[in-house]
Amino acid sequence: MEGEEDRGRISKKHVAGFAIPWVPLILILLGFPPASRAASDYRDALSKSLLYFEAQRSGRLPHDQRIAWRGNSGLTDGLEQGVDLVGGYYDAGDHVKFGLPMAFTITMLSWSMVEYGDGVAEAGELKHALEAIKWGTDYFIKAHTQPNVFWAQVGDGDTDHYCWQRPEDMTTSRQAYKIDAEHPGSEVAGETAAAMAAASMVFQGINPHYSHVLLHHAQELFAFGDEHRGKYDDSIGAAVKSFYPSVSGYADELLWAALWLHRATGREEYLDYVIRNADELNGTTWAISEFSWDIKYAGLQILASKLLMEKGKDLQAEKKTVLEEYRSKAEHYLCSCLNMNGEDGSNVHRTPAGLLFVRHWNNMQYVAGAVFLLTVYSDYLAASNQRLHCPRGSLGSRDLLAFAKSQVDYILGANPAGVSYLVGHGARYPTRVHHRAASSVSYKADKSFIGCSQGYDEWYGRRSENPNVLVGALVGGPDDIDEFSDARGNHMQTEACTYNTALMVGVFAKLSELEGRSSRKLHHTNSILS
Numbered sequence: 001m002e003g004e005e006d007r008g009r010i011s012k013k014h015v016a017g018f019a020i021p022w023v024p025l026i027l028i029l030l031g032f033p034p035a036s037r038a039a040s041d042y043r044d045a046l047s048k049s050l051l052y053f054e055a056q057r058s059g060r061l062p063h064d065q066r067i068a069w070r071g072n073s074g075l076t077d078g079l080e081q082g083v084d085l086v087g088g089y090y091d092a093g094d095h096v097k098f099g100l101p102m103a104f105t106i107t108m109l110s111w112s113m114v115e116y117g118d119g120v121a122e123a124g125e126l127k128h129a130l131e132a133i134k135w136g137t138d139y140f141i142k143a144h145t146q147p148n149v150f151w152a153q154v155g156d157g158d159t160d161h162y163c164w165q166r167p168e169d170m171t172t173s174r175q176a177y178k179i180d181a182e183h184p185g186s187e188v189a190g191e192t193a194a195a196m197a198a199a200s201m202v203f204q205g206i207n208p209h210y211s212h213v214l215l216h217h218a219q220e221l222f223a224f225g226d227e228h229r230g231k232y233d234d235s236i237g238a239a240v241k242s243f244y245p246s247v248s249g250y251a252d253e254l255l256w257a258a259l260w261l262h263r264a265t266g267r268e269e270y271l272d273y274v275i276r277n278a279d280e281l282n283g284t285t286w287a288i289s290e291f292s293w294d295i296k297y298a299g300l301q302i303l304a305s306k307l308l309m310e311k312g313k314d315l316q317a318e319k320k321t322v323l324e325e326y327r328s329k330a331e332h333y334l335c336s337c338l339n340m341n342g343e344d345g346s347n348v349h350r351t352p353a354g355l356l357f358v359r360h361w362n363n364m365q366y367v368a369g370a371v372f373l374l375t376v377y378s379d380y381l382a383a384s385n386q387r388l389h390c391p392r393g394s395l396g397s398r399d400l401l402a403f404a405k406s407q408v409d410y411i412l413g414a415n416p417a418g419v420s421y422l423v424g425h426g427a428r429y430p431t432r433v434h435h436r437a438a439s440s441v442s443y444k445a446d447k448s449f450i451g452c453s454q455g456y457d458e459w460y461g462r463r464s465e466n467p468n469v470l471v472g473a474l475v476g477g478p479d480d481i482d483e484f485s486d487a488r489g490n491h492m493q494t495e496a497c498t499y500n501t502a503l504m505v506g507v508f509a510k511l512s513e514l515e516g517r518s519s520r521k522l523h524h525t526n527s528i529l530s
Contacts, residue, residue, distance in 0.1 A: 042509075052473050074170070136195070148180055278322050298330065309381075365503070475495065
């Protein structure tokens with residue numbers, strides 16, 4: 001709508017400058033000054049990030065649902081195909097249940113809990129984090145109806161995007177799509193295997209039976225994806241190709257799943273798979289500078305590096321050599337994020353204010369991915385008393401964490417616009433998020449049916465703020481010059497996705513725990529001095 005983007009634009013040109021605190025030398029070298037935040041800020045971000053997953057729920061909502069403006073939806077999903085596919089998550093601002101990004105969301109939530117579960121518990125959010133994971137894994141169990149059958153999607157992106165309706169009013173196609181031996185989909189089988197293997201670790205000491213069930217499904221799905229190789233978007237076709245096509249192919253998901261299964265079970269056969277297929281599946285040949293729902297190489301290379309750091313002395317020479325090749329590619333990714341790869345153009349671009357920038361469409365997913373991997377690798381370096389070696393020099397664990405923190409602080413408002421890109425956190429945040437349910441009157445407040453095109457006329461085109469706040473959503477974020485237009489139609493910047501927020505949960509917990517510890521130490525010191 002004419003004038004809307006200009007009216008909603010948040011730009012560095014329109015706000016006063018902000019004070020920059022004392023800056024550690026390494027952050028000057030890395031190119032971004034940090035902002036100091038209280039532990040309560042990160043704890044608030046953690047709490048709100050977990051709320052977001054409740055807003056994305058499909059199915060029959062539980063009695064303790066905290067997002068009160070949402071209602072039941074998708075209660076007949078799978079009915080036409082004779083399978084119960086009620087539940088799971090909507091990926092973003094629409095109502096398709098896309099299997100690949102949903103599985104990646106659960107993998108990353110689970111990895112966050114494996115690494116930072118104590119911090120989540122200390123913040124009082126353990127119950128909510130487990131519920132967020134289980135809402136996804138319960139759905140995957142339903143969708144895995146036979147060893148070689150997995151229902152990978154419900155809904156069609158094209159018909160869904162034609163309408164602007166609340167999920168409670170959906171009139172669009174709810175056709176379900178499956179992969180099987182004749183119609184393989186190794187990416188979604190592999191990623192779901194990774195998700196369930198990682199989740200099995202989370203539930204191992206809490207609900208051993210459920211953990212065992214998850215691990216059983218993970219092993220079957222991995223075997224299915226490996227034995228019947230093929231691209232899932234070729235099997236599902238047009239319903240997914242315009243939205244979540246697999247650019248990297250399935251090789252990364254197979255290695256990723258095998259590493260998670262090795263971590264969950266300790267069985268050597270999975271490590272042997274990773275070693276044996278390192279070259280064929282590109283695990284030791286791809287050096288890249290992004291990590292996302294599609295491209296998992298950086299993540300699996302970092303998992304392989306962790307294994308080398310922890311057990312390198314006990315490994316056979318051949319395995320150690322291959323894992324060192326994985327580590328070299330992991331370090332390429334990390335060094336590229338840190339602007340330490342030299343002058344060959346392989347470093348990740350940055351905005352003038354220092355935010356990592358990969359591409360215009362939903363750039364925050366790449367920022368969040370980098371933040372998470374830098375944070376966990378920082379921990380791995382600290383635990384093994386090692387350093388990261390880059391072409392432009394070596395860095396210690398604290399350097400990686402400091403840069404990751406600077407990116408988190410940018411996300412939470414330490415940016416030229418003074419805007420938090422995590423909705424609901426801070427004084428200023430996006431209020432016109434591209435999201436059908438949040439932008440329409442709550443079903444709880446007005447149950448009057450909203451038709452397919454009626455929603456565009458009555459709600460999408462409104463200039464006013466959304467009637468419902470999508471708390472905890474991490475939107476796509478600013479462009480390459482730190483500018484952001486808070487307009488509902490600006491979906492490249494104002495749409496949020498589950499995998500954006502999932503990547504941040506563990507990092508918020510880590511920073512909350514660290515800042516809390518630092519605050520307590522300072523208080524103790526002051527008490528002694530006084």
